[in-house]
Amino acid sequence: MPYCVASSGDHLKMQTTLSLTKLWPQFEGRIFSVTEVPRGKPFPDVFLLAADRYGVDPVDCVVIEDTPLGVAAGVAAGMQVFGYAGSIPAWRLQEAGTHLIFDDMRLLPSLLHSSPKDSSAALLNP
Numbered sequence: 001m002p003y004c005v006a007s008s009g010d011h012l013k014m015q016t017t018l019s020l021t022k023l024w025p026q027f028e029g030r031i032f033s034v035t036e037v038p039r040g041k042p043f044p045d046v047f048l049l050a051a052d053r054y055g056v057d058p059v060d061c062v063v064i065e066d067t068p069l070g071v072a073a074g075v076a077a078g079m080q081v082f083g084y085a086g087s088i089p090a091w092r093l094q095e096a097g098t099h100l101i102f103d104d105m106r107l108l109p110s111l112l113h114s115s116p117k118d119s120s121a122a123l124l125n126p
Contacts, residue, residue: 004030006050008041041069044077071096
């Protein structure tokens with residue numbers, strides 16, 4: 001499954017964050033920033049850019065988001081949105097329109113494989 005990061009942060013912030021978590025090697029060359037698009041979240045521009053670059057139809061994408069603005073952007077992009085409630089109340093993500101809420105990242109692989117849609121790409125927001 002193709003995957004990438006589509007974030008409100010700039011490229012340096014994403015590299016720093018992903019390096020601190022030792023995830024940079026998995027995402028290097030697979031990051032998209034709102035600095036590359038005209039409008040930031042809650043507009044869908046960064047998610048649509050990522051889907052376009054990967055040649056994937058937005059309806060076949062899953063967005064994993066941890067903010068209401070990001071959830072709104074994913075929904076506006078026509079993508080399925082999984083809301084990660086690890087550091088934010090689940091109700092805030094639900095109000096923003098998330099399709100599924102989870103609070104344990106260890107569940108993400110099984111959630112992606114059992115997604116109601118046949119998702120062909122995942123967009124993450126660190």
